[in-house]
Amino acid sequence: MKVLVPVKRVIDYNVKVRVKADGSGVETANVKMSMNPFDELAIEEAIRLKEAGRVEAIVAVSIGAPACRETLHTALAMGADRALLVTTEAELQPLDVAKVLKAVVAQEAPALVIMGKQAIDDDCNQTGQMLAALLGWGQGTFACSVALAEDSVTVTREIDGGNQTVRLKLPAVVTADLRLNEPRYIKLPNIMKAKQKPLRSLTVQELGIEVAARLKTLQVSEPPPRRSGVKVSSVAELVDKLRNEAKVL
Amino acid sequence: MSVLVIAEHDNTTLAGVSLSAITAAAQLGDEVQVLVAGHGCRAVAEAAARVQGVSLVRYSEAAHYARPTAEDLATLIADLAAEFTYVLAPASTFGKNFLPRVAAILDVAMISDLIRIEGPDRFVRPIYAGNAVATVQSTDPIKVVSVRATAFDAAPMGATAAPIEVLEAKPHSDLAEVLAEQLTQSERPELTAAEIIVAGGRGMGSAEGFRLLEAIADRLGAAIGASRAAVDAGYVPNDYQVGQTGKIVAPKLYIAVGISGAIQHLAGMQDSKVVVAINKDEAAPIFQVADYGLVADLFQALPELEAELNRVLAK
Numbered sequence: 001m002k003v004l005v006p007v008k009r010v011i012d013y014n015v016k017v018r019v020k021a022d023g024s025g026v027e028t029a030n031v032k033m034s035m036n037p038f039d040e041l042a043i044e045e046a047i048r049l050k051e052a053g054r055v056e057a058i059v060a061v062s063i064g065a066p067a068c069r070e071t072l073h074t075a076l077a078m079g080a081d082r083a084l085l086v087t088t089e090a091e092l093q094p095l096d097v098a099k100v101l102k103a104v105v106a107q108e109a110p111a112l113v114i115m116g117k118q119a120i121d122d123d124c125n126q127t128g129q130m131l132a133a134l135l136g137w138g139q140g141t142f143a144c145s146v147a148l149a150e151d152s153v154t155v156t157r158e159i160d161g162g163n164q165t166v167r168l169k170l171p172a173v174v175t176a177d178l179r180l181n182e183p184r185y186i187k188l189p190n191i192m193k194a195k196q197k198p199l200r201s202l203t204v205q206e207l208g209i210e211v212a213a214r215l216k217t218l219q220v221s222e223p224p225p226r227r228s229g230v231k232v233s234s235v236a237e238l239v240d241k242l243r244n245e246a247k248v249l
Numbered sequence: 250m251s252v253l254v255i256a257e258h259d260n261t262t263l264a265g266v267s268l269s270a271i272t273a274a275a276q277l278g279d280e281v282q283v284l285v286a287g288h289g290c291r292a293v294a295e296a297a298a299r300v301q302g303v304s305l306v307r308y309s310e311a312a313h314y315a316r317p318t319a320e321d322l323a324t325l326i327a328d329l330a331a332e333f334t335y336v337l338a339p340a341s342t343f344g345k346n347f348l349p350r351v352a353a354i355l356d357v358a359m360i361s362d363l364i365r366i367e368g369p370d371r372f373v374r375p376i377y378a379g380n381a382v383a384t385v386q387s388t389d390p391i392k393v394v395s396v397r398a399t400a401f402d403a404a405p406m407g408a409t410a411a412p413i414e415v416l417e418a419k420p421h422s423d424l425a426e427v428l429a430e431q432l433t434q435s436e437r438p439e440l441t442a443a444e445i446i447v448a449g450g451r452g453m454g455s456a457e458g459f460r461l462l463e464a465i466a467d468r469l470g471a472a473i474g475a476s477r478a479a480v481d482a483g484y485v486p487n488d489y490q491v492g493q494t495g496k497i498v499a500p501k502l503y504i505a506v507g508i509s510g511a512i513q514h515l516a517g518m519q520d521s522k523v524v525v526a527i528n529k530d531e532a533a534p535i536f537q538v539a540d541y542g543l544v545a546d547l548f549q550a551l552p553e554l555e556a557e558l559n560r561v562l563a564k
Contacts, residue, residue, distance in 0.1 A: 011377070016380070016512065017377045017380045017381060019381050026376075026377060026381055038494075093358055094349065094358070094359070095352065095353060095356075095357070095358050095359075098353060117494070118494065120377070120378065120493070121376065121377060122376050123361065123362065123375065123376055123377070123378065123493065124349075124359070124361045125345050125349070125361060126349035126352070126359050126361060127349075128349075129319065129345075129346065129347070129348075129349035129350045129353070130349045130350065130352065130353035130359075131353075132350065133323060133349070133350040133351075133353035133354050134353050136424075137424065138318075138320055138422075138424035138425040139319055139320070139346075139350065139425070140425075141319070141345070141346050142342060142345075142346075144487065154428070157342075158342070158487050158488070159342040159343070159430075159488075160341050160342045160343065160441075160488060160496070161430075161432040161433060161488060162430065162431050162432040162433045162486065162487075162488050163430070163431045163487075164316070164427060164429070164430045164431075165427070165428045165429045165430070165431075166318065166425050166426065166427050166428060167425070167426045167428055168424060168425050169423060169424055169425070172424075177494070178477065178481070178487075178494060179480075179481065179487060214357065214358035214387065214388055214389050215358045215360065215385040215386065215387055215388075216385065216386040216388065217383055217384070217385050218371065218384045218385065218386050219383070219384045220376070220381050220382070220383050220384075221381065221382055221384075222380075222381065222382075223375070223379060223380070223381070223382050223519075226519060226524075226537075226538045226540075227540075228537070229524070229536075229539050229540035229541055229542060230540070230541060230542070231536075231541075231542045231543070231544065232541050232542065232543050233543075234543075235543065235545075235550055235553040235554050235557050236557055238525065238541055238543050238554070239554070239557045239558065239561055241541055242502070242523070242525070242541070243561065246502075246523045246540065246541075248445070248501050248502040248522070248523050249469070249502070249558075249561075249562070
């Protein structure tokens with residue numbers, strides 16, 4: 001069984017993003033970039049399924065600027081078998097990404113696509129569901145556990161009130177939530193080995209996809225700052241302020 | 250302009266987040282319809298019909314809608330969507346599950362986490378865990394939008410009831426089956442609906458540590474929340490998590506105890522009206538968003554707080 005894992009290059013989790021002065025977006029020049037943390041969970045899950053003997057091959061795919069190659073190297077160093085880079089300079093929105101991935105699925109024919117539930121840049125939480133819809137496949141979103149069988153996958157999902165377990169017919173799309181697993185640290189020899197693994201590059205045009213952003217970003221701005229508060233010196237003062245100043249008790 | 254709102258409910262009660270989505274819908278169009286898909290949930294349809302601004306309730310009843318799959322809901326909604334300019338649902342794990350699927354079937358973009366409407370096709374939404382906000386313009390004929398409930402007041406009950414029209418259910422898809430649900434049982438208010446939230450972080454130290462928060466939550470009629478660190482450490486269940494990828498809350502009062510204040514946590518609570526932080530680390534980022542900060546060891550401060558609340562609230 002083959003698993004496809006899409007991975008996105010995003011501003012690193014620990015970077016405090018800055019809005020550009022002209023309001024056109026956020027500052028990305030000279031900013032540390034990393035693999036979207038939810039996609040790391042997806043790669044890790046695929047590797048664990050392979051280690052458990054349920055999966056033969058893991059293909060990582062990334063879509064975007066040539067620099068996404070770095071993100072694919074991370075995926076290969078973690079344990080993906082080969083990688084596919086689909087390049088474009090155009091702005092990509094979830095629906096376009098889903099269409100590109102659908103074309104990749106047509107070439108690769110995986111039994112399972114595992115991907116992050118959302119990217120921490122646009123926070124959309126859409127692509128996995130959109131891909132499943134375009135493919136006519138079942139979806140298991142916000143997964144905290146994945147059990148793979150011959151022709152089905154059972155996914156436990158984190159939902160607002162607790163957990164929900166669904167069984168999907170294969171092929172299917174699963175999106176990873178925070179507690180699916182803990183991604184492994186990459187060992188140095190694996191970084192060297194990753195360079196020997198196959199990485200194929202092609203363009204969005206070669207896949208026959210026309211990218212057409214439907215949402216136009218008019219402006220990006222800073223959120224209104226919270227006014228700074230005060231320090232209180234005791235619990236009694238805190239309760240007094242909450243009752244008589246803030247009037248919330 | 251007509252708007253379809255997909256109601257979130259448990260077959261018994263219309264969820265509060267649905268009322269916020271109806272408020273957003275009323276700002277977008279003059280014709281607001283609500284889809285109630287479920288099983289044996291006539292009471293939910295009747296409740297939706299009484300909400301101010303709702304002109305028609307579409308009621309679809311089937312056994313497979315009791316705990317509907319995204320696959321089944323998306324098919325039903327996508328078919329109905331052609332009649333509307335907007336399709337809205339709460340940006341909860343319910344809405345986030347099926348709404349992108351609907352958008353993809355319709356071949357339109359989706360706008361996630363709407364926090365403000367600036368025009369018929371202009372929407373404001375947070376990005377980068379709320380560290381930036383984007384105004385986007387949609388060029389699609391049908392606009393599919395998930396609504397952040399904390400950004401819109403709940404629609405009130407109206408004087409009259411809108412009609413309820415039965416909508417034929419679609420056949421069940423065999424792509425997915427719901428096998429089970431394990432829901433956290435709690436006597437406390439639901440996190441996204443609570444007026445007061447008492448939240449704990451890694452500083453609570455253990456599941457037992459959270460008992461100190463429970464006593465205070467019970468005294469205040471508050472919900473209990475947690476940071477990712479506390480959930481990952483196994484102190485509390487995952488549905489307690491407040492933050493970028495957990496629940497987004499905006500209560501009247503948010504008391505953060507032993508929470509350092511990572512940006513991913515702040516993203517989930519920074520719209521709270523009043524924020525209190527109790528932390529022994531004076532440099533913790535949580536103090537930068539707190540209206541009232543108390544630098545203290547929580548294991549001393551919490552019993553004191555409980556006693557003080559008992560004293561002043563008993564009067």
